[in-house]
Amino acid sequence: MSEQKRWTREHDAVIAEKVEGLEVTTEHFSAGIGVRTTTLNRYFYNIPDWGMIEIPSYNEPKHFFRALEKWRKESIDRYWVIESSYGADGEMACRLFNPKEGVRIDEYGKDAPAWALYKAVVNEV
Numbered sequence: 631m632s633e634q635k636r637w638t639r640e641h642d643a644v645i646a647e648k649v650e651g652l653e654v655t656t657e658h659f660s661a662g663i664g665v666r667t668t669t670l671n672r673y674f675y676n677i678p679d680w681g682m683i684e685i686p687s688y689n690e691p692k693h694f695f696r697a698l699e700k701w702r703k704e705s706i707d708r709y710w711v712i713e714s715s716y717g718a719d720g721e722m723a724c725r726l727f728n729p730k731e732g733v734r735i736d737e738y739g740k741d742a743p744a745w746a747l748y749k750a751v752v753n754e755v
Contacts, residue, residue, distance in 0.1 A: 648751040
């Protein structure tokens with residue numbers, strides 16, 4: 631099983647840029663009273679005639695399926711598999727394959743598809 635990890639908007643920004651081809655703009659906000667101890671980031675992309683729109687959260691099914699398909703279509707040999715109930719505790723599994731490059735990425739847990747796609751684009755698989 632995979633270690634506990636937290637999906638963040640920074641991960642979404644990487645997928646938005648590398649898979650969706652969006653030009654991502656970051657806005658920084660400081661929070662706190664007195665000394666600003668927390669910085670929050672918001673990520674946007676521009677659509678002509680619409681303006682700035684916040685990037686999607688790729689750990690949501692409607693967005694990770696679209697992004698997985700875009701990733702798959704970039705190479706004829708790529709494909710992905712998602713198992714909705716894997717193992718004794720029934721967590722999700724996602725596997726990305728690129729046989730031409732000899733690559734297989736396996737991720738498990740609630741955000742498995744998003745993590746698998748993130749690993750693929752960071753490692754340019």
